[in-house]
Amino acid sequence: MKLYGSHLSMFAARVAMMLEIKGHLDAVPLENVPGGLHSDEHYALTKTGKIPFLVKDNGDVLIESQVIAEYLDNVLDGPDMCGHSADERAQISLICRLVDMYFMPALGPLLMAIIWQRPNEKAIENSVNKAIPEALDYLEHYLGGDGYAVGDNWTLADCAIIGTLYSFLNLMSDFGVGDFGDRPKLKAWWHTVKDKPETVTCLDRAAKVVQAMMAARAADK
Numbered sequence: 654m655k656l657y658g659s660h661l662s663m664f665a666a667r668v669a670m671m672l673e674i675k676g677h678l679d680a681v682p683l684e685n686v687p688g689g690l691h692s693d694e695h696y697a698l699t700k701t702g703k704i705p706f707l708v709k710d711n712g713d714v715l716i717e718s719q720v721i722a723e724y725l726d727n728v729l730d731g732p733d734m735c736g737h738s739a740d741e742r743a744q745i746s747l748i749c750r751l752v753d754m755y756f757m758p759a760l761g762p763l764l765m766a767i768i769w770q771r772p773n774e775k776a777i778e779n780s781v782n783k784a785i786p787e788a789l790d791y792l793e794h795y796l797g798g799d800g801y802a803v804g805d806n807w808t809l810a811d812c813a814i815i816g817t818l819y820s821f822l823n824l825m826s827d828f829g830v831g832d833f834g835d836r837p838k839l840k841a842w843w844h845t846v847k848d849k850p851e852t853v854t855c856l857d858r859a860a861k862v863v864q865a866m867m868a869a870r871a872a873d874k
């Protein structure tokens with residue numbers, strides 16, 4: 654199997670972190686899109702032209718980070734990342750969905766400004782004053798784990814949140830965001846997971862992409 658994307662992608666980072674926890678990131682590393690993002694080769698492999706995507710051994714292609722993560726969790730050995738009971742599975746899906754539907758879209762306008770230098774002031778204002786705080790409030794309310802996001806061990810729910818955090822915690826302070834504010838459950842969760850090797854390497858992988866991007870931009874000037 655081959656997984657394509659970039660560690661800077663919050664969607665791809667979720668899958669890569671899950672693979673690392675399951676012990677398969679060396680066997681299924683996250684590689685650059687053949688031909689580059691939005692190339693003919695990329696569109697030949699995916700209709701959406703998005704990352705991440707997974708090319709299975711039989712050549713079939715899976716898109717959508719959550720679908721890919723759940724598939725890999727099913728077919729690869731290692732710790733179960735999607736929950737054991739129906740209740741646990743629902744709780745993990747819920748956290749992933751809150752990240753996908755509210756937190757990541759809220760971060761989008763800031764990332765467009767910071768990484769892609771395409772600011773939209775109105776969208777940024779909405780994100781900073783409304784969408785990001787609301788999304789964090791949703792996570793705060795539904796986070797229910799014992800140390801981890803759900804239950805007492807790593808699940809895909811932790812990977813979904815941590816996949817967003819390099820950008821959120823490190824790049825957004827100029828906009829007055831980038832911490833969990835007065836949200837005790839999120840703060841306690843982060844306190845438990847932030848120094849774990851899986852978290853540190855996930856954030857490091859994204860940092861390296863940003864450093865390489867900035868170096869390439871500086872060299873272009």
Ligand SMILES: N[C@@H](CCC(=O)N[C@@H](CS)C(=O)NCC(=O)O)C(=O)O
Nearest residue numbers: 662663664702703704705717718719
């Ligand atoms: N819902 C998709 C979203 C994927 C997505 O939007 N990825 C971004 C990178 S973070 C992308 O491919 N952007 C390029 C584009 O939108 O054309 C998923 O979960 O995989």
